[in-house]
Amino acid sequence: xxxxxxPGATVARLPVxxxxxxxxxxxxxxxxxxxxxxxxxxxxxxxxxxxLSYLGSHGTRGVGYDVDGLAxxxxxxxxxxxxxxxxxxxxxxxxxxxxxxxxxxxxxxxxVGLIDAAPEVIGQEVAGHQxxxxxxxxxxxxxxxxxxxxxxxxxxxxQGMAERLVAxxxxxxxxxxxTYLSVPEHVTVRRVDLAxxxxxxxxxxxxxxxxxxxxxxxxxxxTARPV
Amino acid sequence: xxxxxxPGATVARLPVxxxxxxxxxxxxxxxxxxxxxxxxxxxxxxxxxxxLSYLGSHGTRGVGYDVDGLAxxxxxxxxxxxxxxxxxxxxxxxxxxxxxxxxxxxxxxxxVGLIDAAPEVIGQEVAGHQxxxxxxxxxxxxxxxxxxxxxxxxxxxxQGMAERLVAxxxxxxxxxxxTYLSVPEHVTVRRVDLAxxxxxxxxxxxxxxxxxxxxxxxxxxxTARPV
DNA sequence: GTATGTGAAACGCTTCACAGCA
DNA sequence: TGCTGTGAAGCGTTTCACATAC
Numbered sequence: 001x002x003x004x005x006x007p008g009a010t011v012a013r014l015p016v017x018x019x020x021x022x023x024x025x026x027x028x029x030x031x032x033x034x035x036x037x038x039x040x041x042x043x044x045x046x047x048x049x050x051x052l053s054y055l056g057s058h059g060t061r062g063v064g065y066d067v068d069g070l071a072x073x074x075x076x077x078x079x080x081x082x083x084x085x086x087x088x089x090x091x092x093x094x095x096x097x098x099x100x101x102x103x104x105x106x107x108x109x110x111x112v113g114l115i116d117a118a119p120e121v122i123g124q125e126v127a128g129h130q131x132x133x134x135x136x137x138x139x140x141x142x143x144x145x146x147x148x149x150x151x152x153x154x155x156x157x158x159q160g161m162a163e164r165l166v167a168x169x170x171x172x173x174x175x176x177x178x179t180y181l182s183v184p185e186h187v188t189v190r191r192v193d194l195a196x197x198x199x200x201x202x203x204x205x206x207x208x209x210x211x212x213x214x215x216x217x218x219x220x221x222x223t224a225r226p227v
Numbered sequence: 228x229x230x231x232x233x234p235g236a237t238v239a240r241l242p243v244x245x246x247x248x249x250x251x252x253x254x255x256x257x258x259x260x261x262x263x264x265x266x267x268x269x270x271x272x273x274x275x276x277x278x279l280s281y282l283g284s285h286g287t288r289g290v291g292y293d294v295d296g297l298a299x300x301x302x303x304x305x306x307x308x309x310x311x312x313x314x315x316x317x318x319x320x321x322x323x324x325x326x327x328x329x330x331x332x333x334x335x336x337x338x339v340g341l342i343d344a345a346p347e348v349i350g351q352e353v354a355g356h357q358x359x360x361x362x363x364x365x366x367x368x369x370x371x372x373x374x375x376x377x378x379x380x381x382x383x384x385x386q387g388m389a390e391r392l393v394a395x396x397x398x399x400x401x402x403x404x405x406t407y408l409s410v411p412e413h414v415t416v417r418r419v420d421l422a423x424x425x426x427x428x429x430x431x432x433x434x435x436x437x438x439x440x441x442x443x444x445x446x447x448x449x450t451a452r453p454v
Numbered sequence: 455g456t457a458t459g460t461g462a463a464a465c466g467c468t469t470c471a472c473a474g475c476a
Numbered sequence: 477t478g479c480t481g482t483g484a485a486g487c488g489t490t491t492c493a494c495a496t497a498c
Contacts, residue, residue: 015426079433097320172428199242201399206306
């Protein structure tokens with residue numbers, strides 16, 4: 001691993017630790033051990049320690065990790081010291097659900113605009129935002145300094161919209177469209193596809209209780225408890 | 228790897244191949260090479276071939292893979308030869324979006340029931356289903372032979388509902404609640420959390436255009452085309 | 455005593471390179 | 477010739493085990 005590089009597998013777990021810490025802080029817990037964190041996140045203590053060690057040494061031997069201090073370190077590592085503006089494209093059923101989801105602010109993001117192509121939706125008030133036409137996209141991205149966009153539109157329009165977002169300056173796209181997006185090297189796309197998730201579950205159910213096996217995403221399978 | 232075991236990383240990609248094949252079939256394409264598949268899925272040809280080889284040898288050297296034949300093999304491997312019944316718990320914004328998502332039937336699933344705890348929602352007609360009270364859960368799971376459930380409820384209720392689902396006989400849970408679920412060994416949970424996804428994106432945007440780096444989930448970064 | 459931080463071993467996944475077959 | 481199928485090498489991640497520090 002190159003100096004200062006945090007492994008991808010670790011990066012994908014940092015948000016998990018952060019969430020556990022936020023909940024612990026709200027519950028008035030001041031210190032957590034790697035074992036506590038592991039239990040709450042469905043992992044093992046060694047992995048937690050190794051992951052956190054990439055951020056530097058922020059624990060106290062014999063004691064554990066200071067909840068507030070570590071939460072701050074994680075927020076910093078994730079680039080969340082202040083809320084990041086997010087643009088939401090597509091105000092259908094899913095888009096509305098995302099716009100109404102309250103957990104954003106609490107976790108470092110702020111939806112600053114809703115955009116849709118349908119004339120009957122434009123101008124509507126959704127979750128405190130007026131839906132804007134696609135023509136406003138570039139101006140909005142520039143004005144708000146938007147780097148992250150969420151795509152909740154049909155697959156057929158996803159590639160075109162992604163290209164427009166990239167041209168406008170967006171560098172990270174979270175796409176719910178069940179299709180693959182071709183983007184330049186410097187742009188990161190993450191795709192969430194419900195049917196894909198269900199199919200992965202279907203495999204393991206169908207294949208029988210395979211003892212090991214757990215692909216990429218968050219999988220719980222044993223003791224893990226919300227704090 | 229144990230005999231007959233398909234690696235978890237491969238399992239997570241099988242739905243992707245299946246989707247590409249379905250779209251190719253609809254476009255009238257009869258044969259695809261590993262390179263074609265790789266391009267459409269944002270992967271490389273060697274990975275595609277190795278992945279598909281775990282299912283057996285279904286390609287033709289010098290030619291490629293028969294689209295229909297391979298799609299059938301993949302469906303079989305994923306346990307999707309006939310539609311799997313799915314139970315949806317939680318009919319809020321997100322639950323409605325999921326219930327209304329049309330892509331299910333086409334990809335091997337059938338929502339057979341909606342359940343919610345709120346009295347004002349129970350009895351409503353949503354996406355062609357009457358919302359049932361939680362008390363109907365066990366009967367519905369038994370009657371329809373449901374093995375897969377989707378949780379779209381607040382984090383605070385997720386663990387309790389998961390336990391009830393497991394007790395009723397559900398073996399796979401797709402959870403949208405931003406909390407970890409403790410389940411028995413034989414139950415598989417996959418978690419989808421929007422804020423987590425955004426935070427991972429935030430890391431890479433913040434950390435600058437890291438050349439390598441791409442954690443677990445579907446990441447596109449080069450040539451990939453919707454068919 | 456207790457829990458972190460970390461080299462080193464073990465493991466799994468990806469990529470390479472080419473043999474095998476149409 | 478062209479593309480699949482696959483051992484083997486390479487690489488990243490996980491786990492182990494213990495020195496280190498409170």
